[in-house]
Amino acid sequence: MSTLVRKGNLFSQPGRDGQYPILTVExxxxxxxxxxxxxxxxxxxxxxxxxxVIGANGAGKSTLLRSITGMMNRGKTAKIEGRIDCQxxxxxxxxxxxxxxxGVTMVPEGRMLFQRMTVxxxxxxxxxxxxxxxxxxxxxxxxxxxxxxxxxxxxxxVSQMSGGEQQMVAIGRALMSQPSxxxxxxxxxGLAPIIxxxxxxxxxxxxxxxxxxxxxxxxxxRALDVADYVLVMLEGRIVxxxxxxxxxxxxxxxxxxxxxxxxxHA
Amino acid sequence: MSDLPFEEAVYWTLIDLANAFLTxxxxxxYYAILSMGLALSxxxxxxxxxxxxxxLIVGAYLSAVILQILPIPPFFVLIVVxxxxxxxxxxxxxxxxxxxxxxxxxxxxxxxxxxLMAPILVTFGLGIFISHLLFAIFATDAMSIKNSLAFSAIRxxxxxxxxxxxxIFFLVAIAMLxxxxxxxxxxxxGRAIRAASDNPTYAALMGIRTDHIFAIALGISxxxxxxxxxMIGMTRTFQPFDGPQFIxxxxxxxxxxxxxSITGSLVGGILLGIVQVLAxxxxxxSAQLVGGYMLVLAVxxxxxxxxxxx
Ligand SMILES: Nc1ncnc2c1ncn2[C@@H]1O[C@H](COP(=O)(O)OP(=O)(O)OP(=O)(O)O)[C@@H](O)[C@H]1O
Ligand SMILES: [Mg+2]
Numbered sequence: 098m099s100t101l102v103r104k105g106n107l108f109s110q111p112g113r114d115g116q117y118p119i120l121t122v123e124x125x126x127x128x129x130x131x132x133x134x135x136x137x138x139x140x141x142x143x144x145x146x147x148x149x150v151i152g153a154n155g156a157g158k159s160t161l162l163r164s165i166t167g168m169m170n171r172g173k174t175a176k177i178e179g180r181i182d183c184q185x186x187x188x189x190x191x192x193x194x195x196x197x198x199x200g201v202t203m204v205p206e207g208r209m210l211f212q213r214m215t216v217x218x219x220x221x222x223x224x225x226x227x228x229x230x231x232x233x234x235x236x237x238x239x240x241x242x243x244x245x246x247x248x249x250x251x252x253x254x255v256s257q258m259s260g261g262e263q264q265m266v267a268i269g270r271a272l273m274s275q276p277s278x279x280x281x282x283x284x285x286x287g288l289a290p291i292i293x294x295x296x297x298x299x300x301x302x303x304x305x306x307x308x309x310x311x312x313x314x315x316x317x318x319r320a321l322d323v324a325d326y327v328l329v330m331l332e333g334r335i336v337x338x339x340x341x342x343x344x345x346x347x348x349x350x351x352x353x354x355x356x357x358x359x360x361x362h363a
Numbered sequence: 364m365s366d367l368p369f370e371e372a373v374y375w376t377l378i379d380l381a382n383a384f385l386t387x388x389x390x391x392x393y394y395a396i397l398s399m400g401l402a403l404s405x406x407x408x409x410x411x412x413x414x415x416x417x418x419l420i421v422g423a424y425l426s427a428v429i430l431q432i433l434p435i436p437p438f439f440v441l442i443v444v445x446x447x448x449x450x451x452x453x454x455x456x457x458x459x460x461x462x463x464x465x466x467x468x469x470x471x472x473x474x475x476x477x478x479l480m481a482p483i484l485v486t487f488g489l490g491i492f493i494s495h496l497l498f499a500i501f502a503t504d505a506m507s508i509k510n511s512l513a514f515s516a517i518r519x520x521x522x523x524x525x526x527x528x529x530x531i532f533f534l535v536a537i538a539m540l541x542x543x544x545x546x547x548x549x550x551x552x553g554r555a556i557r558a559a560s561d562n563p564t565y566a567a568l569m570g571i572r573t574d575h576i577f578a579i580a581l582g583i584s585x586x587x588x589x590x591x592x593x594m595i596g597m598t599r600t601f602q603p604f605d606g607p608q609f610i611x612x613x614x615x616x617x618x619x620x621x622x623x624s625i626t627g628s629l630v631g632g633i634l635l636g637i638v639q640v641l642a643x644x645x646x647x648x649s650a651q652l653v654g655g656y657m658l659v660l661a662v663x664x665x666x667x668x669x670x671x672x673x
Binding site: 166167168171172173174192193194197198202203205209211212213214218221222223225226229230270274 | 471569
């Protein structure tokens with residue numbers, strides 16, 4: 098089924114399935130100095146969906162999320178070109194702190210918690226935005242109800258917690274900002290399969306509560322399980338996309354490893 | 364000594380010790396305020412502010428000049444000095460230091476060690492600029508803040524007394540320390556300061572404007588230096604080029620207490636104060652400074668990061 102492999106930029110016209118997209122990426126290219134990490138990437142995410150991005154190490158998945166959240170604009174060496182829109186606002190020229198105001202946030206690769214702060218403090222920092230700050234106490238209780246393990250460890254420094262617990266803090270911190278879109282980067286990294294199951298169950302619940310999710314995942318099965326739509330990245334490009342039920346495992350594997358040109362059918 | 368009866372000799376030895384500990388402790392409060400701003404800016408922004416001493420002197424001049432114009436009780440001058448110093452610190456960080464900060468250097472791909480150098484050089488230059496600016500305005504006439512408390516003392520017993528001003532400064536130091544800790548721990552801005560200090564990139568992901576937050580941090584640092592400058596003026600005379608002698612004290616204190624620890628600056632201040640007074644009591648006035656710096660060296664040798672460093 099290697100004929101299903103298509104090259105990037107399919108969705109420059111918003112409105113896949115006639116639905117209203119909450120997030121649109123068009124002709125996105127990204128560089129770290131001389132090194133180009135993304136080539137003309139385009140896709141859209143419809144409101145309320147879970148879209149999974151899969152791809153091998155170095156495919157450019159994290160770079161894609163960093164581009165959306167404005168982190169490629171912070172340094173002097175990294176830069177992006179192209180267009181990113183979310184809920185009617187153009188993100189690609191905004192600074193990170195403005196982008197999160199529009200309702201996008203990220204659970205970053207490696208969690209990136211504030212190491213010298215407690216669980217509660219990390220969560221409260223997540224509610225720094227004016228729109229979230231007023232509701233912070235109620236929201237905090239919600240998060241503790243959602244992750245009971247965290248409520249037992251409220252005042253513990255996050256540096257003393259297990260990887261799974263830290264991941265919960267990272268997710269809770271993102272939820273505290275009351276986002277409409279969350280970008281999840283490799284939630285399963287370094288965690289035991291049982292814990293990953295739990296975490297993905299939480300992602301599903303978050304999605305059901307109305308939050309649109311873009312999920313980056315190396316584990317193909319999990320990515321397909323959770324997704325309404327799948328993008329496969331290879332060397333900085335989207336090489337395959339579709340609904341999980343439309344895509345064959347062979348096609349995805351070929352796209353993932355870049356073996357489609359070699360034929361694939363042995 | 365040998366002429367004294369035994370009981371009396373013991374009594375005087377104890378009085379000397381008690382005096383050294385009391386005086387040292389209360390001087391420690393003053394030292395803590397001299398250094399707190401330095402510890403804060405290093406703790407939050409990894410900024411080694413070599414102009415710190417000059418900012419103390421700016422605070423002293425500001426207090427003295429305002430008090431010459433306004434006939435108010437000395438302590439009330441802080442109501443004006445603290446906001447002005449905050450404004451200077453805010454603007455300085457926002458429009459100058461943010462562009463040469465360790466964080467800015469790291470964003471440009473430099474290593475932290477190398478990045479540390481840029482702000483050091485800039486603040487070194489700034490310190491020289493400030494002292495010459497003060498010199499241009501005030502020449503070298505020694506100034507001080509006239510006040511009725513300067514020579515008053517609180518008597519604890521026949522032979523034990525402490526300076527009233529030092530006692531007040533000590534209370535102020537403790538109050539400021541508690542206030543600052545509560546602010547950093549329980550206010551949204553305080554948490555934002557700590558988050559931005561921990562990881563500016565991901566603080567931005569929380570919607571924190573790190574440029575603004577760092578500017579607030581240096582604003583607070585200079586506001587504290589304003590209080591310290593006022594205290595310098597209350598207790599002694601000062602001149603435009605006095606900055607370096609105060610930054611030496613401040614560095615001594617933060618090295619003892621821990622470069623990034625605000626609580627450490629109180630403990631460091633008290634230890635330095637006690638050791639200085641003890642050295643002065645037993646080995647004469649010239650031993651005071653030497654004793655202090657020997658303590659600094661000892662801490663460096665045995666606790667590289669200071670006693671309270673995180
Ligand atoms: N900070 C950086 N500086 C220079 N090059 C970078 C940087 N971060 C990533 N790259 C390069 O950009 C490309 C894409 O990296 P990216 O982190 O986006 O991949 P990824 O798909 O997230 O991989 P992984 O699954 O390992 O997380 C890689 O070739 C990588 O080496
Ligand atoms: Mg990655």
